[in-house]
Amino acid sequence: MIDDHTHIPSPEDLDPTNWVKDHGDYLFRFALVRLKDRAAAEDAVQETFLAGMKAIERFDKRKPIRAWLTGILKFKVVDRIRIAAREFNVEDDEQITMMTGTAFRYFGIPDRQTQPLKFDPRHALEQKEFMTYFTKCLAGLDDRLNAVFVLREIEGESTEFICKELSISANNLWVILHRARQRLRMCLELNWLRKESCE
């Protein structure tokens, strides 16, 4: 169980040759959900192990090693997202009236009335299977939407950080986040309702 890795590390835990066995899958999922690409996720995990091995002297031995490795991996992942963001055009060229419209900008009123969710969100979030659909839908977003949503909602980075790192304006960030949410919501509704109707 993962909880076993939160204790104070033993000498075996500190031996880097045990890391792939102990933390490989955990770190790989962390990277894959955020980067979407298996090869990139594998590279990030491998770099993390090597960086960890080099810096092991600086590791505070009273803390769990998994959290420390995850911290290193997080830096690598954010770095990769930033580099990948240079490849795809983060700037939005499509017109979105909903978010750039006067009503939203000045009064925070969405132009179109949003429909209520078609399932009970609290009930859904309590189900473990829901997370499978969530990761599936997240992976289904295109790179730009995925990168922004991951940084903002999963990593909890500030809007200033994201705007600076991905060189986008605050307004564009808002638009991209909005679109990511719409797509996620549609995908979750489709999948979750299908699952519920099958039961």
Add this chain to the structure above:
Amino acid sequence: MLFCRQVARALAENRHWELPWYRRWAMEVHISLCRVCGNYHRQVIFLQDAARSYVKHETHDEPEKQFRLSPDARNRMQDALLRARNTGGL
């Protein structure tokens, strides 16, 4: 009294649980009563909660099959670590 715009701004700058309780409370009251922006902001909150649940799930549950390393990748990493240890004089 809060306006839709203030709710939109609060949710854009923070995730809802990061707000101080009195702002969160005012925001929730607004959302539950507002016919104009209520549904929209409920959706934003739901997806913020989903992301938070996901992070919790990630820390506590074992990775599902599709999120595990392939045997090849595993071997490659193990080799890289051994090589680095031998050449790095560790």
